[in-house]
Amino acid sequence: MIRSWRIDGKGQTLVLASAEDRLPCVAYWGASLPESEDLGAIFAAQDLDVTGGMLDANPELSICPEAARSFPGQPGLVLRDGAGAPVLPSFRHVGDDKDGDGLTLDYRDDTAGLAYRARFHINPATGLIEASATLECDAPVRVEWFAAPVFPGPQLCDEMIDFSGRWCGEFQLERTPWRAGIRARDNRTGRTGHEHFPGLILPGRSATNTAGEAHAFHYGWSGGHGMIAEELPDGRRQVQFGHARDTQSLPGTRFETATLFVAFSDAGLNGCATAFQRHVRDRIVTPARPDTPRPVHYNCWEAIYFDHDVDELKKIAEQAADLGAERFVLDDGWFGRRDDDTTSLGDWTVDPRKYPDGLTPLIDHVLARGMSFGIWFEPEMVSRDSDLCRAHPDWVLGADNQIPGRQQMVLDMAREDVRAHLFDAISAILSNHAVDYVKWDHNRVLPTPDAAQTLGTYALLDRLRDAFPQVEIESCASGGGRIDLGILQRTGRVWLSDSNDALERLRIQHDAALFLPLAITGSHVGPRTCHTSGRVFDIRFRAWVAAQRHMGFEMDPRELTDHEAEVLRRVTGWWKDNRDWLVRADILRLDSADPAVIAEQHLAEDGARFVVFAGKAATSDQILPRPLRLDRLQSDAIYRVELANRADAPRLSRGDQVLKSGPLELSGRFLMQHGLALPWSFPDTIWVMEGQRI
Incomplete structure (x- = not known):
């Protein structure tokens, strides 16, 4: 007896089938089959021959x-x-x-x-x-x-x-x-x-x-x-x-x-x-505030690290707001006696030395500048030098002689009493302060892998989401160490990488787009000298790379020159003007004829507009740029395309290309079959090309 089933949707068919009531195999998975297709015949077509050196029948490759x-x-x-x-x-x-x-x-x-x-x-x-x-x-x-x-x-x-x-x-x-x-x-x-x-x-x-x-x-x-x-x-x-x-x-x-x-x-x-x-x-993803535009972030970590001073943070907040930030995130160092990464994880109470009047004066200052307030936690971890570890050494996961990671240990999240304590500690902060965002970090691997640890973390996150549905939670694990659809069912954003090196992020976020949309992928403008690579990049490159995803800043705004601040305001303004359609756009990775170019096209949900980011990640082998072919345009439609950053053309770009002075109107077929030649550029730069169907 043959049993068979099919499910169809979005241009594809999945067929499962089996004989003699055994477990079924996936007999077909691909482009949509006719409704009249004989599923029994499909299953029969799976039969394989038998020859020497084999069993007398082929065991099923079942589900x-x-x-x-x-x-x-x-x-x-x-x-x-x-x-x-x-x-x-x-x-x-x-x-x-x-x-x-x-x-x-x-x-x-x-x-x-x-x-x-x-x-x-x-x-x-x-x-x-x-x-x-x-x-x-x-x-x-x-x-x-x-x-x-x-x-x-x-x-x-x-x-x-x-x-x-x-x-x-x-x-x-x-x-x-x-x-x-x-x-x-x-x-x-x-x-x-x-x-x-x-x-x-x-x-x-x-x-x-x-x-x-x-x-x-x-x-x-x-x-x-x-x-x-x-x-x-x-x-x-x-x-x-x-x-x-x-x-x-x-x-x-x-x-x-x-x-x-x-x-x-x-x-x-x-x-x-x-x-x-x-x-x-x-x-x-279930957004905490689905009707609110994605806010431009400012995170203070690479500006102050553990050196928290309320007056300086207020100044930084003013500058961040002036640059266009809409959310201010207070990172590591606000709790316990956290002056470096060796102490106080688990002691989730405000440090009275740094914040003698608590967090409220800083939060009020942030809110008065038109920004919301976010805060950093690392709930699953504990420092040996902490009140929590001294009170509950049995809450530490793993053996006493384990190798610590980043000077810290892991809490046993499978224990209900551990989760209850963390819920109360985090709730106290969220209940008593105007917080709309939590950066949830996870900075070391486990001493031993255990599925119960993950289930415990899920349970804590689920409880917090139920109690504080308006608080957005970001999944961070030393950057991109915990990005998957299991954690994203409980969070609204991921921190893709701890690297704010624009060249590295250009490649990282391009490849992550094979699975991740713009709306949940954080990307921040880093400092002039990248703290993780030591490289120096122009503010235009840094800003436009961040504008490819959920945009933010993570640097000391006090270092900016007037020119750099003006560029950052302009690019941030561009992102705000376009974010409503960008967050629902498809990110299409483009096949560049030049391997030095990393290019992608963000295509609006209705197909009527797009933006292309073409990053120059290295020196090209040939003298001039090769045409860049676009994707998924309407072949017989005409599109007006122009450079959003034509003023960035360097002196060595000496030709009289139309794109450097105004728009071109071209068919979708031409843009997809031939492509568009962009102006010459240096490495570590990016062209931004906007298109509108007319």
Whole structure:
């Protein structure tokens, strides 16, 4: 007997099918199939031949491949019973429910006392598929590995793209050829990590940003993930995502994967990217103030570090407001006796030495300048030199002789008393002060990875969001160390990187746009001399790079010359004038013919306008710029395009190009097929080109 199911949406079809009531496989996932398609025939078309050196039948590459079926690759479930013996389930169908855009499949192994449920849902607006699985057990078992529903890897795909990184160097694309065996990640840091963003992209053969087929995956979990991309000896490929191995350490009777988000595109990597951007913005993040424009941030960290002085902070606030800031964020150093990073984490009371009258005078001053007020916490951490650690040494996670990180330890967030204490301490600050924003930091990895730590953090964040729904929370973990759709269900913004080096951020935020929209991605104008790289960049480059995302400043405004202040006001004004449509725009990565140019196009939701940012990240090999082709314009429409920053052309740009003096009117087809040649420029500069459909 063949069982089959299909769900459709946003130009794609997902077909699952099985024989003899066994677990189904993904029989098809791609461009929309005709409604009349015979799903049984599709399943039959999956049959593979048998030849020498093989079993007499091919074990299914199901949504949870079973070792009991002699599956030749990695199984989707590895577990042991209470005595430590392996359990090899063999599931059979017991029920299913097709409800609109969703599908639930139920299977059971009566002998092993296990029930498996898989859920699939395709969002009709964004096209993203959400897949998850649960396991319920009659007796406690230990789970070593439990994959979310498994998808096959496409055959016309020669490489995979996953992500590595480091502090101040997040979202580095790693391109690996498909070959026999496994490409695996097992993130043991206990958080999402700079090193292991839980994403995978499978570009079709010859796919680019703007053309070709692509499949993309993201595991929405903040506690460290495992990924397996495996090519079997018979040529089949599978993709598995789950919690990092052995992080669910205690025996239990119920286990659940995080949601695996998957996207298909027949319009290049941008098709997957925009599906994720829209889904994150409209379905994952719940804005604290949805009807309020995204405010321009000012964060004081790189201006003062731990040197808090109320009078100086008031002066800085006045200058920030004059530059266009709309939110003032007080960073680390306001609490306990926090004069450096060795002390006071956990003591979330205002330091009376620095703030003898409390935070209210500074907050009132900030509000009087037309800005709202935000504040920094690092709730999951504790300093050994703190009142909290001295009172509750048993609240520290891990062994006494562990290696500290950034001179600090980790609180055991699985403990209810720890979460209750933190809720009371944070609530006291939020209840008694006009705070509309919390920068929630996480500056070290865990001593041992443990899923319970992540669930505890989720529980605290959920409770705080319920109590203070108007307070926006930013996920920061030494920059981009905890960015995933699990944490974004509880926060409204991410701090993409601790690097305010404009050249580094140009690349980081460009590659992060494969998953993240502008509305939630913080990007700040850093100081003239970058504190993390030592490089010096012109204010125009720094400002326009920050204007590509949720804009802010993080520097000492007292260092600005009159010229620099004027440039910053002008670019900030441009961002404010355009932010209402930019926050809902698609970020399209452009295929630049010049590898020195990192370019992207922000296309308005209605397609009527766009802005192109073309950053010069290095010296070009050729003398003059190559034409830059745009994406997703209306072919037969005419667009007026002009440079927003034509005054930035240097003396060595000596030609009489029309773009340097006024607009051009060109068809969408020309802009997409030929492209536009921009003026010559130095490295570490950027051109900003605006377009309007006329």
